Amino acid sequence: MAFCRKCGIEIEDSAKFCPACGEPTHDDPFETAKNTAESKFNELNDTEDCTDKYEKSDIEDNKIISLFAYAGILILVPVIGAKGSPFAQFHIAQGINLIIAEVIIAAAIGVLSAIFSFSASLGAIISIISGVTELAILALIIIGVINCLNGRAKELPVIGKWKIIK
Ligand SMILES: [Zn+2]
Structure with missing residues (x-):
């Protein structure tokens, strides 16, 4: 028994x-893994939210154009089209951090691949790392887009704190 x-019965x-x-x-085990992943995600995504600093009208008028801040080169759309919007500027700064993270990761993967090109098994490990980082970037893009759609000025996990531009 x-x-x-x-x-206790x-x-x-x-x-x-x-x-x-x-x-x-x-x-x-599946449930446990899911709960662990969920709480880890919530912990990572528990970032600074400074939505209160922005005007409601600014947020409403510019949340759609701000989406492009997370769309690679299309970041130029809000850079050019939403110059006067502090809310868009917030997301542009987040998008720039994202682009920088992508460049750093691509460079690191390139260097690692070159160094370890003599070994197929190390090459396979590097491919896996590359795939995982691509998924992480994709997750950050999705989080950024959701923040925009929700009209939140909320930092991205991990890279959102970088102060590259003022
Ligand atoms: Zn019971």
Whole structure:
């Protein structure tokens, strides 16, 4: 016999859930991984939100054009088209950090590939690292776009704090 870890009643060994309180008897590894990933994401995305510093009308008028700040070279759209918008300037600064992060990662991957070109297995590891960093960049782009659509002036995880431009 086993005991429910929540309410303490005795339950069958084969039971997946406690019949009294419904507590699972074992952790579902998928569920555990999902919860860990979720809390890690929330921790990383718990960044400074300075939406209050911006005028509501500025946010409403410029949140769509600000989306382009996260679209690579199309960052020029708000740079040229939303000069007078502090809200757009906030997202442009975030977008520039993103471009710089992409350039640094591409350079680092290039250098590593050149150094380790003699080894196929190291090359494979570098490809994996490259794939993971591409996914991370994609995640940052999605977060930036969601912040814009929600009308938030919220920093991106990890790279949002970089103060490249004033
Ligand atoms: Zn129970």
